[in-house]
Amino acid sequence: MFCSRARGTRTPALCVIAIAVVLLSGSCAPETERSYLVILTEGIPPTLDPLAALDSRVDNPVINLYSALVQYIPGTTELSLDLAESYEVSDDGRRYLFTLRSDAVFHDGTPVRAVDVKYSIDRMLTLKTGVWAYLTPVSGAEILGGRHVAIDLYEPFHGLLGALTRFYVANSELVRANEFQGDLGQRWLQSHDAGSGPYRLVSFQPEQQFTVERFDDYHGGWGERHIERAVFRVIREEAARRIALRNGDADWIYLSSADTLEALAGEPGITVNRDPTLNQLYFAFNTRREPLRDTRVRRALALAYDYQGHVEHLMRGNAELPYGVLPARGECASSDQPPPRHDLVEAKRLIAEAGVRPGEVELTMAFEGTTGETPFFEIMRAGAAELGIRVTAVDIEWDAKVSNYSRPDSSTDMGTIWLFAPGPEAHHFLYSLAHSSQAGDGGNNFAWYQNPVMDRLLDQAAAATEEERRCSLYRQVEALWLEEMPFAVSVTMVGLSAQRDDLKGYSVALGHPLTQNLYPMWLE
Amino acid sequence: MMGRYVARRLFLMIPVLLGVSILAFYVSQLLPGDPARAAAGRLATPEQLEAVRERLGLDQPIPVQYGLYIGRLLQGDLGTSLSSKQEVAQELRIFFPATLELLFATMVLTVVLGITIGVRAATSRGGWVDRAFLGFSYLGVGMPVFFLALLLQLVFAGWLRVLPIAGRLSLETVPPPVLTGLYTFDALFAGQWATMMDAGRHLVLPALTLSIAGISEVGRITRSAMLNALEQDYVRTARAKGLSERAVWLRHALPNAMLPTTTVIGLQVAFLLGGTVLIENIFSWGGLGTYAWKGIFRLDIPVIMGITLVSTTAYLFVNLGVDLLYTKLDPRIRYE
Numbered sequence: 001m002f003c004s005r006a007r008g009t010r011t012p013a014l015c016v017i018a019i020a021v022v023l024l025s026g027s028c029a030p031e032t033e034r035s036y037l038v039i040l041t042e043g044i045p046p047t048l049d050p051l052a053a054l055d056s057r058v059d060n061p062v063i064n065l066y067s068a069l070v071q072y073i074p075g076t077t078e079l080s081l082d083l084a085e086s087y088e089v090s091d092d093g094r095r096y097l098f099t100l101r102s103d104a105v106f107h108d109g110t111p112v113r114a115v116d117v118k119y120s121i122d123r124m125l126t127l128k129t130g131v132w133a134y135l136t137p138v139s140g141a142e143i144l145g146g147r148h149v150a151i152d153l154y155e156p157f158h159g160l161l162g163a164l165t166r167f168y169v170a171n172s173e174l175v176r177a178n179e180f181q182g183d184l185g186q187r188w189l190q191s192h193d194a195g196s197g198p199y200r201l202v203s204f205q206p207e208q209q210f211t212v213e214r215f216d217d218y219h220g221g222w223g224e225r226h227i228e229r230a231v232f233r234v235i236r237e238e239a240a241r242r243i244a245l246r247n248g249d250a251d252w253i254y255l256s257s258a259d260t261l262e263a264l265a266g267e268p269g270i271t272v273n274r275d276p277t278l279n280q281l282y283f284a285f286n287t288r289r290e291p292l293r294d295t296r297v298r299r300a301l302a303l304a305y306d307y308q309g310h311v312e313h314l315m316r317g318n319a320e321l322p323y324g325v326l327p328a329r330g331e332c333a334s335s336d337q338p339p340p341r342h343d344l345v346e347a348k349r350l351i352a353e354a355g356v357r358p359g360e361v362e363l364t365m366a367f368e369g370t371t372g373e374t375p376f377f378e379i380m381r382a383g384a385a386e387l388g389i390r391v392t393a394v395d396i397e398w399d400a401k402v403s404n405y406s407r408p409d410s411s412t413d414m415g416t417i418w419l420f421a422p423g424p425e426a427h428h429f430l431y432s433l434a435h436s437s438q439a440g441d442g443g444n445n446f447a448w449y450q451n452p453v454m455d456r457l458l459d460q461a462a463a464a465t466e467e468e469r470r471c472s473l474y475r476q477v478e479a480l481w482l483e484e485m486p487f488a489v490s491v492t493m494v495g496l497s498a499q500r501d502d503l504k505g506y507s508v509a510l511g512h513p514l515t516q517n518l519y520p521m522w523l524e
Numbered sequence: 525m526m527g528r529y530v531a532r533r534l535f536l537m538i539p540v541l542l543g544v545s546i547l548a549f550y551v552s553q554l555l556p557g558d559p560a561r562a563a564a565g566r567l568a569t570p571e572q573l574e575a576v577r578e579r580l581g582l583d584q585p586i587p588v589q590y591g592l593y594i595g596r597l598l599q600g601d602l603g604t605s606l607s608s609k610q611e612v613a614q615e616l617r618i619f620f621p622a623t624l625e626l627l628f629a630t631m632v633l634t635v636v637l638g639i640t641i642g643v644r645a646a647t648s649r650g651g652w653v654d655r656a657f658l659g660f661s662y663l664g665v666g667m668p669v670f671f672l673a674l675l676l677q678l679v680f681a682g683w684l685r686v687l688p689i690a691g692r693l694s695l696e697t698v699p700p701p702v703l704t705g706l707y708t709f710d711a712l713f714a715g716q717w718a719t720m721m722d723a724g725r726h727l728v729l730p731a732l733t734l735s736i737a738g739i740s741e742v743g744r745i746t747r748s749a750m751l752n753a754l755e756q757d758y759v760r761t762a763r764a765k766g767l768s769e770r771a772v773w774l775r776h777a778l779p780n781a782m783l784p785t786t787t788v789i790g791l792q793v794a795f796l797l798g799g800t801v802l803i804e805n806i807f808s809w810g811g812l813g814t815y816a817w818k819g820i821f822r823l824d825i826p827v828i829m830g831i832t833l834v835s836t837t838a839y840l841f842v843n844l845g846v847d848l849l850y851t852k853l854d855p856r857i858r859y860e
Contacts, residue, residue, distance in 0.1 A: 038695060046607060046822075128572070180609075187609035205699075206608075206618060207810040207818070208691060234808045235690045239674055243682040244689050370821070397821035399607060406558045 036229035037503070037523060039516050040241045040253045042371065044207050044234050046399070049189040050168035051123065051130040055398070056420045056514045058130075059166065061232065064212055064518050065107075066168035066195030067219070069098055069117070070161050074520045075507030077329070077424050079161055083112055083169055083196070083219075085147075093156030093465055100147040104219040106171040107193060107200040114149035117141060119172030121151065123184050133432055133443045134163040134422050137462065155463045158470065162423025170194045198519045199230070209233040212518070225505070225522035232516075236370075242498075245270060251503045251523070252516060255496040256372040258316040264498045274318055275495035275508040278327050278424055282433065282487040283365075283380065284415045284446035288408040291361055295484050296354040301414070302488035303347035304383030307340045310491055314375050320492040324478045325430070327492040329510060332426045332471035337478065340489055344386050351387045358388020366404055366415035369395040373416050376490070380414070405446040417446055418493070424510065426474045431458045433487055434477070449486035526851070530844070537840045541833065545597075548832040549590050552825045559606055559825050593829070602833070603826030607818075612830040615815065620834065621705025622692060623804070623811035625723075627796050628706070629731035634738035634792055639778075639785065641739065642746025646781075647773055649751065657743060664740030673733045673806045680729060688726050690808040697722045730807040734800065738792045745788045749781035756780070782853050790846035797835045797842075 045057045050066045053059040071082040081087075084098045104112040121141035124132050137157035142150045153160065170185075171194040178188035185194070193201035198220060199212035213229040214222065233250075235241045238260050241253040246267060255261050255272075265272045283305070285298045292298055311319045320328055324337030365380060367373040374395070381391040394412050396404060405411045421428035432438050435458050436450035454477065461473035481487075495508050505521040508514075560577040577583045581592045596603065602612040645657040681689035692707055693699060700710040700719050708727065711720035753759060754777050762776045763769075801813035812831060819827030850857045 036695070183609065190608055190610065205810065206615070207814045208808060209695070231695050233691065233695065234810075236805050236808060237674065237677075240677050240681075240689050240806065243677060247682065247685055247689075249689065397818075399822040403558055403823050410558070 036231060037227045037252070037518070037521070038250045039230060039232045040235045040244060040250045041232055042234070042236055042254055042256070044210070044232075047186075047190040048193065048201070048204070048210075049130070049186055050120075050170055050195065051127060051132075053166050053168060054130045054133055054420070059420075059515045061201075061210060061212070062168055062195070063197070063515050064199040064230075065193045065197045065201055066170070067104065067112070067197050068166070068168050069164050071165050072423070072509040074509055074517055077162075077510050079165070083117075093463075094153045096151045096153075096160060097144070098149050098151065100149070101219055102147065104196055105217050106174070106196045107215055108171065108174060109217070110171055110173060112169060112171075112196050113146055114143045116169050116172045117149045117151075118143050119175070120167070120169045123170070123175075124167070127184060127186070131163070131166045131422075133438070134159070134428055135167060136437070155459070156465055157427075157462055158465060159423065159425035159427040159462070162425050163428070166422040168195065168197075171196070198226075202229070207234065220519065227518045227521050227523065230518050245498055245500065248500065250500075252497060252499040252506065254514065255498060258314070258318045258496065261318065261496045261498065262316065269501050271499050271501055273495065273497045273499065273506065273508070275497070276320070276329060276510065277493045277495045277508065277514075278329060278421050278510045279493040279495075279514075280322060280327050280419050280421075280429065281376065281490040281493065282417050282419060283376075283490060284405075284417055284487050285485065286408065286411055286413050286446075286448060287450075287486055288448045289413055291354065291356055292363070292413055294354045296350040297356060298485040298488075300347040300350040300354070300387060301380075301384060301389070302485050303341060303343045303350070304380075304387055305340070305488060305490065306342045306379050306383060307490060308342060310376070310379055314379070315491070315494070318494045318496055320494060322489050322492050325481050325489045326426055326474075326478070327424075327429070329424055330421075330426055330429060331424045332467075332474045342383075344383075347383075347387055351389075356387075356389070359390075361388070362390040362392060363413035364394050365391050366394040366396055366401050366412040368397055368401065368416065369393075370397060376416055405448075408448045411446070411448070415446055417444060417487075419444065420514075426470070427458075427462050430474065430477050430481070431462060434458065434481060445486075447486035449484070451480070451484065454480055454484075526848075530848070533844050533847070537837070540840060541836060542594075544836045545594070545829065545833060546590065548829055549593065550586070552828050553586055559823060597833075602830040605819075605827050606824045607822045607827075612826050615827070616812075616830055616834060617705065619810065619812045619815040622809060623797075623800055623813060625692075625706040625708060626727065626730055626734070626800060626804070626809060626811060627793065629708075629727045630734040630738065630796060631789070631793060633731055633735035634742055635789060637735070638739040638742025638789075639746050642743040642785070643750055643773060643778060645743065645747045646750030646754065647769075654747075657747070661740035661744050664736045667736070669733060669737065670802055670806060672736060673730070673803055676729050676733055677806075687728050689729075690806075692723065692726050692809065693719070694722050694726075730803050730809060733807075734796060734803055738796075741792065742785060742788055746781060746785045749784045750777055753777040753781045779853060783850065786846055786849050786853060790842055793842045794839050797838050 043057060045061055047058060048061055050062045053062045067083045069082060069084040070079050072078065073080050083100055083104050085101045086099045088097045100112055100114060106112060118141040121138065124135065125140065137153045137155055139152045139154045142152065144150055174194045175185035175189065179185050180187045191204045198215055198218040200215045202211040202213050204210040209231055211229065211231045214226060235244060238255060238257055241250065242260055242264060244250040245253045261272050264270050285292045285301065287293060307321055311317065311321060321339035322328065323333040323335055323339065326333040365377055367377045377393055384391045401415060419429060419433065432444045434445065434449055434454050436455050438445040439448045439450055457473055457477045461470050461477065464470040464473060495514060499506060502524045503521060504524050507520060509517065560573055560580065560582050581589055604610065605612055605615060608615065641657050645654040648654050677689050680687040688694060697719055700707060700714045700716050703710045703713055707723035708720055711723055759772055759777055762772045800811060801817050804811045804813035805817065815827065816831045819831060
């Protein structure tokens with residue numbers, strides 16, 4: 001009425017102002033206490049398919065929606081049984097026999113059976129994607145009874161249980177019913193839940209948010225203190241996430257900047273978390289390309305990177321240097337191994353020895369600017385410039401980066417890769433990066449590094465059941481790595497996050513960093 | 525006459541869309557990476573990769589691939605996203621209304637405030653309103669949009685806490701039944717006033733951010749066109765007839781000043797169709813901009829093609845609308 005009666009040039013503007021007043025006054029309603037948890041993240045997972053849980057963005061919802069045979073005790077790398085009631089290993093180490101719990105059910109009420117484990121294994125072996133990268137020694141599964149299933153291996157594999165923490169069992173009947181043109185349910189699972197985890201999916205809004213709520217029949221049981229319902233919402237800008245946390249509109253936020261962490265550290269009602277992780281940052285050098293085909297050039301570039309500057313100045317101490325090529329908390333890591341070294345004198349000597357003249361070489365480097373990797377590129381560019389090598393930026397997202405590395409001729413000269421290993425086993429770090437089977441189309445070997453000696457050592461180490469022998473083999477792998485330098489090992493991540501004080505029970509599992517496992521959490 | 529003109533313009537859209545589709549298709553072939561790999565998954569075997577390549581027709585020469593694409597397009601099939609495995613048309617139905625709602629709110633602010641301020645500035649030339657507007661317009665055009673967005677978030681969501689910081693609805697608000705996909709309209713049609721208010725409150729900051737530059741632009745053009753119109757003979761005649769100053773501005777000067785303003789408004793709409801990426805990301809809007817951004821970074825060619833065609837079509841219709849509006853604003857303009 002107001003708008004239709006008023007006349008003149010002021011009319012429309014007055015209408016806009018009136019609408020603004022009404023909208024703003026809507027916020028004056030008294031605040032009600034939230035009964036659910038709000039977690040703010042950088043991005044929505046590209047899919048909810050449990051097979052894709054290799055990607056930490058996917059593991060985030062999946063660890064809450066699905067269960068694995070075994071799982072890490074939150075905050076540790078100690079394994080505990082999850083869907084499995086017990087397990088045995090055959091004498092030759094090539095067969096693991098699991099007995100499933102009798103009380104585990106999927107969210108639709110169907111019991112979790114051996115057939116579901118076999119279906120999930122078969123699905124992984126058919127699609128050869130996601131967590132398969134860590135489970136390549138698995139040859140198949142056999143149903144031995146309603147609750148008994150065997151997982152078979154080509155060779156003994158000491159890292160199997162650790163890798164199985166990321167292998168989530170899906171409801172075979174439900175997925176089969178939703179297959180589309182033989183896709184084994186990939187399309188349906190993108191936004192649906194077929195799990196037996198402590199939480200079930202309530203809603204999924206692409207690029208905005210998803211909501212989960214407690215699954216009453218969860219086999220782990222429910223005590224008095226748990227989260228009933230949680231909303232994972234995307235707010236890409238860290239500054240906005242920080243405002244939301246301060247205002248009490250969020251309970252937990254992910255941080256990528258040490259500056260934000262320091263700014264929030266003194267805020268009343270807010271706790272900041274600095275969690276050690278196993279995540280390592282590597283710089284892949286395309287070993288198929290000149291001049292990076294020459295190991296001296298690769299070693300020189302590795303020596304040109306300012307690791308200490310990265311840790312102290314960029315991350316303000318919120319990062320760690322690895323021991324040799326392994327994270328400090330990784331299996332077989334030893335403090336005797338020197339951390340990566342910044343030595344421009346030696347780097348220049350190597351460059352001169354390789355015959356590379358200043359100003360002659362220009363290299364491309366792929367990185368993910370959207371996830372805060374631009375400073376890594378800048379540090380590398382500055383170091384390379386000292387050697388007379390020009391580095392240009394190729395700023396792309398993870399999926400495009402994977403595509404970029406799918407062929408050696410189309411890939412960039414250098415690139416970043418964060419490795420989110422499922423557990424501390426050295427195998428997960430070294431095999432997936434340096435084994436020739438993982439080159440390009442094969443996985444994380446973005447360097448296209450292929451060396452039969454390295455392959456033999458990695459294969460032997462994977463099959464070695466005795467820790468001493470295994471670590472001895474990994475020492476040899478490490479020595480060869482540092483000599484050949486297919487990847488420069490940069491830093492180990494310290495997980496940064498901030499939360500409201502009344503959120504309790506948050507802990508990060510080293511094998512699942514950046515993942516918010518809701519089950520142990522509660523709001524006080 | 526007008527009907528024939530519209531029919532001709534609609535017909536001419538076909539070669540334009542074909543041209544754009546050819547360009548977009550060929551440019552997308554130049555992107556680094558392998559779309560078959562993106563579709564098959566990072567660890568698919570060479571055999572699986574080849575099977576996917578064959579299934580998607582990616583093993584065919586580029587002109588053949590384009591022909592296959594157009595053939596499917598004519599049947600209303602925009603293809604399947606390589607990354608999400610969902611139909612592009614279906615995903616566009618989710619993302620496009622979000623952008624349309626944001627665009628609508630932005631344009632309401634731009635047009636209403638831009639024209640009002642422009643007229644006021646012109647009619648008080650040299651006064652404080654005029655000087656203040658000129659200062660604002662320099663700031664509005666010059667200030668980076670991402671900085672403005674963060675500033676507004678900090679002030680209205682952080683300090684004053686009167687508006688939500690991001691998203692399309694509050695966490696506790698259930699989206700209204702889908703009719704148009706525009707939450708405000710759908711809530712209005714469903715009689716869900718609280719939801720409508722909530723959706724409206726979420727629109728304020730992103731729409732305001734996007735509209736500041738537009739208000740400056742529309743305001744400046746309106747001001748200058750008004751100043752020009754106010755010096756014309758017909759305005760002098762109107763004043764001589766004894767009409768009130770307000771009537772002279774609104775009934776005689778403004779309609780004549782609207783021609784260049786309409787052109788600028790049309791250009792603003794066109795800009796916003798492709799220019800919301802940054803703001804959608806900052807405000808977690810989940811619209812076409814976010815979808816396009818993801819598609820590009822994921823080398824998802826069907827998504828890139830779908831967005832290009834939808835945006836181009838919308839752009840062509842906006843242009844047509846502006847051209848038709850000219851005839852209403854200036855009866856001397858005739859299309860044959």
